[in-house]
Amino acid sequence: MRFNPPPNWPPVPPGWTPPAGWHPDPSWPPPPTGWPLWVPDRNPGRRTAVILGAVVAVLLIAGAAVVTVAVTRDGQSAGTDGTPPPTTASALSDEDQIEKVVAQFEQAWNGQEYDNLRNLMCAEMRSDEQFSRANFAEMRDEMGTLSLTVTSIEVTGETADTVIENDGTDPDNIAFAYENGQWKWCEL
Secondary structure, eight states: OEEOOOTTSOOOOTTOOOOTTOOOOTTSOOOOTTOOSEEOOOOHHHHHHHHHHHHHHHHHHHHHHHHHHHHHHHHHSOOTTSOOOOOHHHHSOHHHHHHHHHHHHHHHHHTTOHHHHHHTBOHHHHHOTTSOHHHHHHHHHHHOOOOEEEEEEEEETTEEEEEEEETTEEEEEEEEEEETTEEEEOOO
16 A cells, blocks of 8 residues: 545655655645555556567568568569579478369369369469350269369479369369469369
C-alpha cells in the first residue's frame, strides 16, 4: 500500500510514507469525501514487463517482415549471372516434382477447385477452349473423384511421359511439360 495524499493537501516527496502516529497538519483542509488515503502500490515491474513485451512483439513483427521481403525478393529476381534463383522445387528430383503435381492435381480435382487445377496445367491446356470451367464441372461429374498413383515416369529434357493409375486400375499415359521452372500436367 502507498500513501495517497488528497489533491487539496501539500505535495509529498515521491515514495514518502507517513511514520507511525503521524497526523495531518490541522491547518490542511479535510480530504474530499470518500478519498482513500491508502491505495494499492502501482506495480512498476508489471509496467516494465508490458513495455518489454510490446518491444519484443514489435521486433518479432519487424523480423518476420524482413524475412518475408527477403524470401519474396529472392523468389522474384535472377542471380547475378542471369540464371534463375534456386527454388525449393529444384531441390526435389524431376520425378518427385511430377509426383507432387499429380497429388496436387488429384486434390484440386476432388475438391472441384478449377483455378487450382488450371494452375497445374501447361500453357497449351490452359489455352484450350475445351478446358473451360463449365467443361471441368461436367468432366468432374462424369468421372467422379480420383485416387491417382504414378507407376512410372520417364523424363526427357523438358518433357516427361508418365503412367498414372486411377484407383489401382485404368493406367493412362500422361505427358508433363517443364514450364517456367515447374512441371505442368499437359493432357487429360
